Amino acid sequence: MLPLSLLKTAQSHPMLVELKNGETYNGHLVSCDSWMNINLRDVICTSKDGDRFWRMPECFIRGSTIKYLRIPDEVIDMVKEDAQAKSRNRAEMNKNRGGNSSQNQNQRAPRSGNRNSFGIRSGPSGGGLGNGGMRAGNSGQGNRPPMQGNKLRK
Amino acid sequence: MSGLESYINHTVSIITADGRNFIGTLKGFDQTINIIIDECHERVFSTTSGIEQIVLGLHIIRGDNIAVIGLIDDTVDSRLDLANIRGEPLGPVVH
Numbered sequence: 001m002l003p004l005s006l007l008k009t010a011q012s013h014p015m016l017v018e019l020k021n022g023e024t025y026n027g028h029l030v031s032c033d034s035w036m037n038i039n040l041r042d043v044i045c046t047s048k049d050g051d052r053f054w055r056m057p058e059c060f061i062r063g064s065t066i067k068y069l070r071i072p073d074e075v076i077d078m079v080k081e082d083a084q085a086k087s088r089n090r091a092e093m094n095k096n097r098g099g100n101s102s103q104n105q106n107q108r109a110p111r112s113g114n115r116n117s118f119g120i121r122s123g124p125s126g127g128g129l130g131n132g133g134m135r136a137g138n139s140g141q142g143n144r145p146p147m148q149g150n151k152l153r154k
Numbered sequence: 155m156s157g158l159e160s161y162i163n164h165t166v167s168i169i170t171a172d173g174r175n176f177i178g179t180l181k182g183f184d185q186t187i188n189i190i191i192d193e194c195h196e197r198v199f200s201t202t203s204g205i206e207q208i209v210l211g212l213h214i215i216r217g218d219n220i221a222v223i224g225l226i227d228d229t230v231d232s233r234l235d236l237a238n239i240r241g242e243p244l245g246p247v248v249h
Binding site: 003004020064068071076 | 170172181182183188189190192210211212213214215216218219
């Protein structure tokens with residue numbers, strides 16, 4: 001289970017956040033992001049020594065300033081339903097990807113053929129050397145579409 | 155794979171950068187070593203009285219703040235007589 005998916009599940013729950021400077025913030029989690037930045041509602045801030053308090057209707061806390069978050073125990077049981085199902089699906093997708101290796105090889109063969117033909121088409125547009133080679137190729141091989149030759153000279 | 159994978163669902167001891175010691179069950183972690191600790195206790199060491207255990211519950215500890223994660227042998231740990239162990243509290247990490 002990922003810490004940030006637990007945090008996401010804890011949205012709308014009360015929590016205690018201790019910052020690196022020792023201040024603590026008690027409030028309800030409104031939102032969080034992948035940097036652990038969080039929005040709290042109905043917040044009580046407590047000073048490091050614990051003897052001064054501030055009430056505020058909401059606040060934003062930058063993730064990098066957080067030391068830890070204390071979350072209601074029941075939240076961990078709620079993660080299992082959504083986030084863990086997702087990670088299980090992802091694991092199974094990876095399994096399928098690895099499992100059909102023979103099929104993958106079959107798929108790869110035509111793709112490499114495409115890459116070659118693409119290489120011929122796109123290669124000359126690269127550098128002067130490629131252009132030179134292409135011009136020689138054009139004069140030598142009658143089967144090249146004239147359109148492409150024109151494109152290249154421009 | 156991170157070596158932490160094998161600690162999942164085991165009891166671990168976390169020493170944080172501010173010198174605190176958290177004990178609990180490791181439920182998850184990510185690439186920055188943010189961790190989920192379930193049934194978290196803090197053990198407060200003192201030279202004048204035994205180790206005080208404070209029950210904290212479910213915690214997410216940010217990776218920045220973690221110094222050491224150690225695996226705890228539950229059978230050895232349960233034999234400890236915390237009330238009669240004295241020790242100096244750790245100081246914070248100095249940079």
